[in-house]
Amino acid sequence: MSQWSQVQQLEIKFLEQVDQFYDDNFPMEIRHLLAQWIESQDWEAAANNEAMAMILLQNLIIQVDDQLDRVSQEKNLLLIHNLKRVRKLLQGKYHGNPMHIAVIISNCLREERRILAAASMPVQGPLEKSLQNSVVSERQRNVEHKVSAIKNSAQMTDQDVKYLEDLQEEFDFRYKTIQSLEQNDKNSTLIKQEMLALQSMLNSLDYKRKEVLSKIGRVIHEIDMLMSNMLTEELLDWKRRQQIACIGGPLHGGLDQLQNCFTLLAESLFQVRRQLEKLDELLTRLTYDGDPIPVQRPQLLEKVNFLLYNLFRNSFVVERQPCMPTHPQRPMVLKTLIQFTVKLRLLIKLPELNYQIRVKATIDKNVSTVSNRRFVLCGTHVKAMNMDESANGSLSVEFRHLQPKEMKTSAGSKGNEGPHMVTEELHSISFETQVCLYGLTINLETSSLPVVMISNVSQLPNAWASIIWYNLSTNDPQNLSFFNNPPAATLSQLLEVLSWQFSSYVGRGLNSEQLNMLAEKLMGQQVSYNDYQLSWAKFCKEHLPGKSFTFWVWLEAILDLIKKHILPLWIDGYVMGFVSKEKERILLKDKTPGTFLLRFSESNLGGITFTWVDQLENGDVTFHSVEPYNKGRLAALPFADILRDYKVIMADNVPENPLKYLYPDIPKDKAFGKHYSCQPNEVSKPSDGGGKGYVPSVFIPVSKILNDCTEPHSPSDLLPMSPSVYAVLREHLSPTAIETAVS
Numbered sequence: 001m002s003q004w005s006q007v008q009q010l011e012i013k014f015l016e017q018v019d020q021f022y023d024d025n026f027p028m029e030i031r032h033l034l035a036q037w038i039e040s041q042d043w044e045a046a047a048n049n050e051a052m053a054m055i056l057l058q059n060l061i062i063q064v065d066d067q068l069d070r071v072s073q074e075k076n077l078l079l080i081h082n083l084k085r086v087r088k089l090l091q092g093k094y095h096g097n098p099m100h101i102a103v104i105i106s107n108c109l110r111e112e113r114r115i116l117a118a119a120s121m122p123v124q125g126p127l128e129k130s131l132q133n134s135v136v137s138e139r140q141r142n143v144e145h146k147v148s149a150i151k152n153s154a155q156m157t158d159q160d161v162k163y164l165e166d167l168q169e170e171f172d173f174r175y176k177t178i179q180s181l182e183q184n185d186k187n188s189t190l191i192k193q194e195m196l197a198l199q200s201m202l203n204s205l206d207y208k209r210k211e212v213l214s215k216i217g218r219v220i221h222e223i224d225m226l227m228s229n230m231l232t233e234e235l236l237d238w239k240r241r242q243q244i245a246c247i248g249g250p251l252h253g254g255l256d257q258l259q260n261c262f263t264l265l266a267e268s269l270f271q272v273r274r275q276l277e278k279l280d281e282l283l284t285r286l287t288y289d290g291d292p293i294p295v296q297r298p299q300l301l302e303k304v305n306f307l308l309y310n311l312f313r314n315s316f317v318v319e320r321q322p323c324m325p326t327h328p329q330r331p332m333v334l335k336t337l338i339q340f341t342v343k344l345r346l347l348i349k350l351p352e353l354n355y356q357i358r359v360k361a362t363i364d365k366n367v368s369t370v371s372n373r374r375f376v377l378c379g380t381h382v383k384a385m386n387m388d389e390s391a392n393g394s395l396s397v398e399f400r401h402l403q404p405k406e407m408k409t410s411a412g413s414k415g416n417e418g419p420h421m422v423t424e425e426l427h428s429i430s431f432e433t434q435v436c437l438y439g440l441t442i443n444l445e446t447s448s449l450p451v452v453m454i455s456n457v458s459q460l461p462n463a464w465a466s467i468i469w470y471n472l473s474t475n476d477p478q479n480l481s482f483f484n485n486p487p488a489a490t491l492s493q494l495l496e497v498l499s500w501q502f503s504s505y506v507g508r509g510l511n512s513e514q515l516n517m518l519a520e521k522l523m524g525q526q527v528s529y530n531d532y533q534l535s536w537a538k539f540c541k542e543h544l545p546g547k548s549f550t551f552w553v554w555l556e557a558i559l560d561l562i563k564k565h566i567l568p569l570w571i572d573g574y575v576m577g578f579v580s581k582e583k584e585r586i587l588l589k590d591k592t593p594g595t596f597l598l599r600f601s602e603s604n605l606g607g608i609t610f611t612w613v614d615q616l617e618n619g620d621v622t623f624h625s626v627e628p629y630n631k632g633r634l635a636a637l638p639f640a641d642i643l644r645d646y647k648v649i650m651a652d653n654v655p656e657n658p659l660k661y662l663y664p665d666i667p668k669d670k671a672f673g674k675h676y677s678c679q680p681n682e683v684s685k686p687s688d689g690g691g692k693g694y695v696p697s698v699f700i701p702v703s704k705i706l707n708d709c710t711e712p713h714s715p716s717d718l719l720p721m722s723p724s725v726y727a728v729l730r731e732h733l734s735p736t737a738i739e740t741a742v743s
Contacts, residue, residue: 004035007112014119021111021251026104027086033067046102048325053098061090097389110504111251117499117509127496128250143230147261150222154268157215161275164208168282171201213296216272220303223265227310231261235314243471246321246331248500259394262315262347269308270438276301309442312435315347316444319396322429322451329505332451333463336406342448344431345396346385357385357433359397363404365430375453378403404453423462424483426450450480461556465540472497488533495519506562507571514578522551549605557606565634574662574671587663588613589621594660601628612658640675646701
């Protein structure tokens, strides 16, 4: 079943989540019509490879054209209209930046997998529940409403300033007219009446000036309160959501909405600034005793400039954290001399700033790290922000060719690179720029979340564990000494993050039973883990009891095994995986003989085994577990084919496949048939064997079970024997002879 088919079967509350991240950037009708094709492409790789992204974009347009031809024949007017619109969008919006559509589709597919994993959980995880808090959503709506109200107030004040300007011009005209008269004329009754009228106008001017200054003060106060409270909280929440998304959690939307709020507030502040400048002009033309402008205007202007400085400083954010293109699902882990990408955005989108802001990237600037190692950034580390590279027109800059290079220490050698010391060292990528606009000069600085520098890819698993632990445990963006005394993590939150590792990396998260097994693995016993605190050492540094590896190394090896060798089986949900031997036997003992399940080895790194239930002649139940298959064996023979062809020799019996039903009662071929590399009895003709008349050989895994042994021998006895040869042997040799040959 395709991922999209699974999505369509979700409950309405999950479908509403899916609806939130499909928009005009990637319309849902394309996801629906091209589901199989979209899921078969590697969008993650294309998101960091421009040539590959361009090819996928062109192929996507071809697929849309094919659908357009089909619906045109069916005369489906609505779908024809929508597909033409989508085709125009793809060609116009992404032709200059094909990687952007790859990023969008990759994120959508990943978010679908996360929602599917969440739907399989009995309850929503604590982290995800906190991110979807209704109070947060209400605050988002309030911020947008208040920003809109402030913008309207600033525009209304513009009209008041215009009225004040017109009133003063009329006063100036009438006053200068009287001043131009002869002295005799000034004593006339008519002129005295005009002077009284002018005094009344001056009173009105004074009142209007005070009123305008009061309105400007209220607008400034409203902006100040909004920035100090709700907008700051909203920005911090977005940064927290970004942290969680980086370690596999829900996608962090909302930056476009924040950009709209920041931009409108900046426009309102600049509008107020112009209003204050206009009042200064009016002041030079007319002033009087008790004039409020010279008293209030300097204070208001100072406050406006202060708010603009703060608004700009908060608007400079890291939109996409540093990430190596070779490891898109392991952000913030950087390898020396390997390129990484990072994207910055200024949330104040003003046309005057396009190509006017140059951003410089540095590493560990003005930061005292706990490491003796020092790095420099090679490559293009100064670039201009612009609105042309982003599909949504945001004012941003993306560094694509930065490389960290380690500097030699004063002693002439590189820093200490112990297995945990290196992966617990945190570093910071910093960015600085300067904005010059309307007479203001504002220096801006921001930094990435802490990154881990590795010099060998073997350090990647432990480095990623550090990134997970940091971003799970703190929302401090720059605590580089975090691992001097790492805090404990709530076990329930950690298990939720571990499930995200599976949903984001291998397409299917963990259910509650699988998470319970991991909790027992971590705690050594069955526990209620809602409020249990787990230490960093227990997670990543201390060996599991009786083992030579840590919990995290064991789990990371399983992720690697799934990704490289059993991904389709895992996505289909046929690998129970995380189940203890004791629980395994409880599940199988009452099942039909030949029922089996698949679980990950607890004693071997990156191993998978299967256990089946059998019944002895006296009616007793027995269990058989095959020695775990590791990636070396699975590279030679697909796991689905192993399950199909697996044979055991029981005493003097003919070799047979004991695997009949996948737990609980799914016929084996029904579960795995579509994953077999060929039909079980298919025999190639000699001419198909690659030349010279050879019959192609196949590996058949065979185990021998003795009467006094409940466990089969190693499955490593892989006999290079074609199905046809094996059939001939069964016809002409006795079971004893075959057993002797196998032995």
